[in-house]
Amino acid sequence: MTKVPMGLAVFDLDGTLIDSQQGIVAPMRAAFEDLDLDPPDPSAIRSVIGLPLDTAIQKINPYVRGLLTERLVESYKDHAYAMQTHVGPDPLIPGALSALDRLAEAGVLLAIATGKGRLGLVNVLEAHGITGRFVSLQCADNAPGKPDPTMLLQAMDEADVGQSATAMIGDTTFDLEMAHNAGVAGIGVTWGYHDIALLLSIQPDAVIHHFDELDGALNEKFGLSMGSTI
Structure with missing residues (x-):
């Protein structure tokens, strides 16, 4: 039997997953x-x-x-x-790898939407051994830049997941504006490059301060049985 995905979590790269x-x-x-x-x-x-x-x-x-x-x-x-x-490669944000593991275990599909080119994106993911975790890699080489919604629309198409079951997670207003333009939930993270006041100005669905809090932000969105901490 084919496993039905619980949702699609699309991550920005720089400032969200990677301390670049x-x-x-x-x-x-x-x-x-x-x-x-x-x-x-x-x-x-x-x-x-x-x-x-x-x-x-x-x-x-x-x-x-x-x-x-x-x-x-x-x-x-x-x-x-x-x-x-x-x-050497830029490091992962603390808690990123564990968060990806928990989401995958819960049945959530994972994707990337980044302003990087494909070569830079793949080099970073391969350096950390996480390329295979993502069902879709959206970047500057195959879509217009943020906040144009094309990257999210293409990721949803590749994952065969609709808007109501998709969330964009990112550290900038560009990420949250892209989520709004694509009609999906936007979750801001405060450890990146735009401060919380800027993030809140876009009226995201949630703002988190550590990857431990991502589970809770997605529980309501996807109806997962996940704890809010590691």
Whole structure:
């Protein structure tokens, strides 16, 4: 008998599952320096994490356009790859792996929706040995950037799960706006790159402060028999 999924939990990557701050901020500053541009403030970089790379760069510096944007994108990718090669992958957020295990055991399907390109996404997941946990990997290479709902709509289609049984979990307003645009529940996490006031401004279905609290946030959504703590 085919097991009926209890729901679909779609996770953002950077700032939600992965603590990628240093793996993004340092390469971005280095890319600007390569092109003799003033390196952006780390807070400005953190504020755009989750957006497509070209969009993020243009939000950091509105004067950057066209070929200059393309050169910054390529320089950023080179620095990010070099950093991952020499320093190693960005770490998982504490509690992330256990949360994924509990959801999978409860019958919830898992997916990723990220502004990263596919190569960067797969490299991170493979480094942590978790690629096979996800039924759908949505990224900048196969869908418009957040908050466009396409990534969520494609993930639901691949998982064969409807809107009422899907939740988006992310650390930025871009994630929550995407959830709203796709007609699914949005759960904000406060350990990432947008503060709680920004998250609450989007009126999410729930906001959690640690992965231990995710079970409780999803219990009502999916009707699971899961504890609220590990």
